[in-house]
Amino acid sequence: MSSEAALVIERLHKSFGKLEVLRGVDLELAEHEVVCLIGASGSGKSTLLRCVNLLEPIDTGRVVLRGEDITTPRVDVNRVRRGIGIVFQAFNLFPHMSVLENVTLGPRKALRLQKPEADARATELLDRFGLADKRDEYPDRLSGGQQQRVAIVRALAMQPGLLLLDEVTSALDPELVAEVLGVVRELAAEGMTMLIATHEMSFARDVAHRVCFLDEGVILEQGTPEQIFGAPREPRTQQFLQRIVDAGRL
């Protein structure tokens, strides 16, 4: 394995009871690489991201983050998570906190930043993503697109070396998708290392360096967006993409 890999996932298995969701996933991300995971619902995309962030304990295999095996029992999960941002499909903002408090909670409590410093960092990020005037609003006063942008800012405020995006546009109305994807494109352009589970094929084609087709718990096929969307080799990949085309989503 190459030494410059940001993230290495090796023979990862994960079951929920009798249901084996991940059946030996191997995946490698280089620094500054953007990898999109595509696949049908239930193919294990979300579970894979949650395993990388240690929100789900894995059964067997390893996850290595910049040379450190983060799936050994001895590892300090809180320290590891500070370096990995995750954005959820349903935003999961804290409804009892203002936007600013949502964004500064992690830096203040997990990174132990002083309030002025955390506020400054948050304000700068909110400003950058067009949310400056929402600083003191509560999440339920924001549109879905704004909420998801706040969730991305909340993850970025930890200055993570790896960002996981779990279907970040699936809960949004179509007209709000673009503003969120715009943010993700911007991060990709800046060189953020990202692992993205998505149903937005055109977005994956546009932003990903590499696309992985996850099918029944394994990565069945991977390659450049041109290859996966232009000339998929595996019959299952072809079927999946055909269904997407039929649904008018590609």
Next chain:
Amino acid sequence: MARKDRRSDSEVARLDGNRGSKILAGLTKGSGGRGVAIALLSTAVVLTVVVVLVVRSPGWDEVKQAFFSRDQFEKSFPDILSAFWTNVKIFLIAEVFILVLALGIAVLRSLPGPVFFPLRALAVVYVDLFRGVPTVLVIYILGFGIPALQLQGVPISPLFWGTVALVVVYSAYVSEVYRAGIESIHPSQAAAARSLGLTHGQALRHVVVPQAVRRVIPPLLNDFIGLQKDTALVALLGVVEAFRQSQIEVAATFNYTPYLATALLFVLITIPMARFTDWLLARDKRRQLAGDLR
């Protein structure tokens, strides 16, 4: 889901207004002035029927003399009122300790992993025990048992131990209310907090518990109405609070009017709390509805 079509600020302000009339409307369940009129009329009819039935009953004259003596009421009321202050003190002091202790028990019960099994088990045993044993027995056991041990430095005041007994019993109940609240917060909230690198304790402290407490305020207030009434049980240890004081008055005169005076005081103090609980529930409901519309 996405919330386009946001409510304007003036609309929100209008929703927040009209609180007084909302409470009346909540009680009368009518629509507008006609509903209120119907409610008032039917209440008057029912009351009249009840009063007529009671007043025309064969024993009414004796009952009136024994329970509704204006003379006895005026004589006993000042003493009962000053004794009632003891109930209020017991309630206020116990309430603070219950809120803290119960939250501690609820948090212990929510600790994850096998390491914390002994603490979880302890919390479960505590709650099972003190919810199971009648409050009266706990008051007797603590109030008479512990002073009888004659330990150095341990208080022997029945008021003290009566209050402790109430704290012990009510903490078991209230911890279950808290626990229901904690469990009602969707796991995705804790996951979001943990994903930022917060510890389990920090996630509870900053994300889960603040939301849980907000959610359980109405049922908490309901338990506190129960606590207000149960302060009268401390009389069993000989503490002279309102109920005990009225017993003393009754024993001296063989007239039951002091009981009525005591009942009146308890009702007077619980009604505002009950209405406050209703108001909180109505406000939450309104907020949820407003949230759905957004």
